[in-house]
Amino acid sequence: MEFRRTREPAQRDRELMLMLGGAGFFQALVAAHELGLFRYLAAHPGMSQAALAEGLGLPPASLRVLLLACCAMKLVERTQDGEYRNLEWVSAAFAGERPSFTTVVEGFDRLLYQPFSRLTESLRRGTNLGLDCYPGPGNTLYERLAAHPPLEAIFHAWMSNLSSSGLPERLTGALHDRTHVLDVGGGDGTNAVLLAKAHPGLKVTILDLPSICERARARAAAEGLDGRISTHPCDIRTDPFPTGADAILFSRIFNIYSEEQNRGFVRRSADSLPPGGLLLVFPSMVCDDDETGPLSAAFLSLYFLCLATGEGRVYPPSSYEEWFREAGFSSLECTVDAGDDAVFIGRK
Ligand SMILES: C[S@@+](CC[C@H](N)C(=O)[O-])C[C@H]1O[C@@H](n2cnc3c(N)ncnc32)[C@H](O)[C@@H]1O
Structure with a gap:
């Protein structure tokens, strides 16, 4: 043929x-x-x-x-x-x-994709209608997950995997002369364990929701660090921070919440830190100053609006500068790496 x-x-x-x-x-x-x-x-x-x-x-x-x-x-x-x-x-x-990507794929698949079908309506109404996929008490994904233990486990495996590659050196190093850090929204304790191991003289208190604090306590005990890692179950948006710490860390928290809430986090941290105290914020991601990218910031912003809280988004570095300045910090250092991960360190 x-x-x-x-x-x-x-x-x-x-x-x-x-x-x-x-x-x-x-x-x-x-x-x-x-x-x-x-x-x-x-x-x-x-x-x-x-x-x-x-x-x-x-x-x-x-x-x-x-x-x-x-x-x-x-x-x-x-x-x-x-x-x-x-x-x-x-x-x-x-x-x-130790595959590096499976927990991310499982998190996107099991948690994000179905809620994203409610994006148009979420944008129209300015709230997280994607959350309807996970019935239960509370108006954020974090609270709702407590009613869905298998999904909560998937979410925290994803977060823990993100952290297990380590925290930025600049952030860990800044805690070398500190005695007590509050890890606000600290999750299952992965970061607390890394910090406690890096600095033998450091105590870490994790502030998170009750079901997550339980996970963190089990994690600390399994690592033999329960003497130095403690938990404080609370709602970080409204409950007072414990006193006596000389550093406060927010890791992967600020993108979750609104500008107003973040301004409040920085102000309340300034109020509870002693002079010379450090506020460390690892969002982790920032967007371009003109808010036109990158793609990862765009995706995360859609996720926060449509599902996680209905109020967060990825912010540019200039927003952080404004919040720290308003709260009266004497200095602020900002380090952004090639992957748009940022660390902000303010000194009271
Ligand atoms: C994105 S995860 C970050 C976990 C950890 N800090 C990290 O860097 O991997 C957000 C954490 O904040 C906690 N969280 C969010 N909103 C909260 C609230 N209102 N009160 C207490 N914890 C909260 C969640 O339960 C979750 O553990």
Whole structure:
């Protein structure tokens, strides 16, 4: 048979397709993770389609579709001989003893995607209607999760994974001469453990919701640090901070809440710190000064509005400067890294 084929040069608008197909592509990423494709390829790089289908126990036609998606998304590559392998970062992210990305994907999949279907209405009304997906008491995701223990565990595994790669050196180092730090919204204690290990003379008090404080106490005890890490169950928005600390840390808290609430956090910290006391704020992310990017700040801002609290967003460094100045701090140092993670350290 003679087969003549002509093909015009492709005009592919990758960005447009990623926007339109984002939900489907994300589910392909989840499926590849859940079906074990990335783990299998990490252990057996250079597999043929047939061997992969057999190894994963998938119908060959399904595997073909999944591989097309993963190759198009540049997660997996196919050699000229028709063998498949993960891109290098994918193996580190999804396979091995401490995969760095699985908790993030599980958090997005189980917690964020369904609520995002309420985004238009949330924007219209200026509130977090996505929260309707998780019935229970309270008007923030953090309070609602207490009624959904498996989801709470997924959320804190995601947060803990973010922190387990460490806190910024600038932040940890600033606590070298401190005796007692309040870790406001400290979560399951991952940061407290890192700080207590870095500074043997430091006590840490975690302020968080009651169910999270329980997790943090278990974590501290498991590390043998329960003598130096304590918890203080409270609502950080309204309850007074414990006295006697010479440093206060807010890690991944300020983007959650409104400008007014953040202004209040800084003012209340200034009131409760002694002269020379340090306020450390690790948002972690800041947006560009003109609020036009980056993409990660845009996504997080949508998440805070539509689901987490209905009031937060990612702020530019200039907002922090204003809040610290208003509260009367004598100095403020701001360090932003290449990934837009920022640390603000104010001295009273
Ligand atoms: C995004 S997580 C950050 C956890 C940790 N600081 C970190 O850096 O990974 C926010 C934490 O703040 C807590 N939180 C949020 N709102 C709170 C409130 N109103 N009162 C007490 N804790 C709150 C949540 O329970 C959660 O542990």
